[in-house]
Amino acid sequence: MSDVEILRCDVAVIGGGIAGMVTATRAAQGGAHVLVFERSAEDRYLCNSRLTAGIFHCALNSVTTPPAELARYINDATGGTAEPAQANAVASDALRAVRWLQEQGLRFVRGAQAYHDFTLAPPTVNPQNRGWEGRGGDVLLRTLETALAKTGGHVMRGMSAKKLRMDDSRCTGVYGENAAGGRFCVEAAATVVADGGFQTSSSLLAEAITPDPDKVFQRNARTGFGDGLRMAREAGAALTELRGFYGHILSADAFSNEKLWPHLWLDFVAAAGVLVDRSGQRFTNEGDGGVSMANAIAAQPDPLGTFAIADQKIWDERGTINMQAPNPRLREYGGTVHVADSLSALAKLAGINEEALKNSVARYNEAVLSGRPETLSPPRSTSKFEAYRIDTAPYYALPACAGVTYTMGGILIDDQARVLDKQRQPIAGLYAAGATTGGLEGGPVGSAVGYVGGLIKSSVMGLRAADDINKVRSGMMDRVAP
Ligand SMILES: Cc1cc2nc3c(=O)[nH]c(=O)nc-3n(C[C@H](O)[C@H](O)[C@H](O)COP(=O)(O)OP(=O)(O)OC[C@H]3O[C@@H](n4cnc5c(N)ncnc54)[C@H](O)[C@@H]3O)c2cc1C
Secondary structure, eight states, X not given: OTTEEEEEEEEEEEOOSHHHHHHHHHHHHTTOOXXXXXXXXSTTOOOHHHHOOOBOOBTTBOTTSOHHHHHHHHHHHTTTOXXXXXXXXXXXXXXXXXXXXXXXXXXXEOOSXXXXXXXXXXXXXXXXXXXXTTSHHHHHHXXXXXXXXXXXXXXXXXXXXXXXXXXXXXXXXXXXXXXXXXXXXXXXXXXXXOOOOSTTOHHHHHHHTOSOGGGSXXXXXXXXXXXXXXXXXXXXXXXXXXXXXXXXEEEGGGGTOGGGOSSOOOHHHHHHSEEEETTSOBOSOGGGOHHHHXXXXXXXXXXXXXXXXXXXXXXXXXXXXXXXXXXXXXXXXXXXXXXXXXXXXXXXXXXXXXHHHHHHHHHHHHHHHTTOGGGSSSOOOOSSSOOOOOXXXXXXEEEEEEEEEEEOOOEEBOTTOEEXXXXXXXXXXXXXXXXXXXXXXXXXXXXXXXXXXHHHHHHHHHHXXXXXXXXXXXXXXXXHOX
C-alpha cells in the first residue's frame, strides 16, 4: 500500500456539484472536517450544477407552497410512484433549503412563470443565450466552496472515486485515483455519494433508457458517468427503477449546432400538435408534456427519426413562448424547419411517409374537433396542454431528438439521505444525494415521468445528509465524553 496516498477526514464527499457542496458546507459548519473529491481537475469544473437554469421549484410549483400541497403535487407528478419518505422530506424542506442558500449569501430573482420565483441570480437563461460563467450555478458553487474553505474543508480536484471502502457492512471511506494516475484511499466516518447521475454512461443508458445511446443528445455537462451508482451497487445498496430521465425535446440539429441547446426546446410546439416517427405514426401522448415526450423519443427504435408536426397557428402561438422560443430562434440559429403548404409536400420535404402522416393528422384533427382526443391510439390528454387542430397552412415539421439532462433513477435513500440496502436498511456510514439517487422522481408508470426538480432534490437531501451525519457525530462525541 506504500504508493497509495492516505487521507483522513470526518466526511468524504464524492462530487462537487450542488448536492455535494451543500452536504459538505452544512456538515463542515456543524464542526466536521470535510473533504470533497471532484473528478475534474479544472478550477471551474463543469457539472450540471454549473449549467443549470437555476430554478428552485418543487414539481413545477413554488417552494413557498404549503408542504402538504407540495407532497400532493409530487405524488401527482410521479403518478403515485415517488418514495413517500423522500417526497415528504422534499415537500417539508423545500423552502428551508432555499432559505439556507440565502443565508450563505446566494441571491434569487423572479423568472417568467409563477414557479420561477426562486431563480438563482444572475439568471442563466436569458434572451442573449450567454454562457454559464458568472451566472447562477457558477456563483452557487463558488460561494459554497468559499464557505467550506472557512471551516478548513477543501475541494480536492482531479480526484476520481472508484470504489467504496467497506468494513463488513459499514462504509469507512473511498478509494480513488488522481489525475496523474496515482491511487488514494480516504478513511472517513461518513461518505456521501453525489456524483450526479448516469446520463453520460452509454452502457447504463442502453440498459435502462434507449436502444441507441449515441442518438440521444447529452443536454448536460457530460460528467455523470454512473460511478456512484456502480460503487453503491457493489457495496450492497438497493437501486430504484432506472428508467426515466429529466430532459426536453431539442432540434435534431443540436448534435452539430451548439446554439440549439440547452435552452431552445421544442416541447410546447410538440405538445400543441403531434409527434410522429418517420413512418408517419404517432407514438406517445403529446399531452403529457416535454419531459415525457423526450423519454418516449429516446425509447424509439430510431431516436433520431421523430418530428414535431405543427401548423402556422401553433408556430405563432406555442412556438413563441419560453425565453429561448423556437420561433424565431430555431431558424435564426441555423436549425432545420421544414415548411410546406400541404401535408403531402411537408412529408416529402421531411422524409416522412406521406399517406400515414396525412392519416395521422386527419384522425387527430377529427378527435380534437369532436372533443374526444383521449380515444386516439395512443390517447391524447388535454388536462396539461391544449390540443390544437393542425389545419392552418403552412405546415411545419421539426426534426426532433431527446435531450437528456439527468437520470431520475439511482441509489435508493431514505428521508435522511442514508443509502438503503436491499432489505431497506441503512448502510452505516453511507449517504447519497442529488441526481445519483432515485425514488423521489418515481419511475415511468404508463406515461407518467415524474419531474420534481433537480435542484430541490439535491439541496434538500444534501442538507438532510449533513444533519444526520452531524447528529451521529455528536452522539459519538457524547458517548466518549467523560
Ligand atoms: C441545462 C440544465 C438546466 C437545468 N435547469 C434546472 C432548473 O432550472 N431547475 C432544477 O431544479 N434543475 C435543473 N437542472 C438540473 C440540476 O441542475 C441538476 O439536477 C443538479 O445540478 C444536479 O446536481 P448534482 O450535484 O447531483 O450533480 P452535478 O452538478 O452533475 O455534480 C456532480 C459532480 O460529481 C463529479 N463526479 C462524477 N463522477 C465522479 C467520481 N467518480 N469521483 C468524483 N467526482 C465525480 C462530476 O464531475 C460533477 O462535478 C438543469 C440541468 C441542466 C444541465
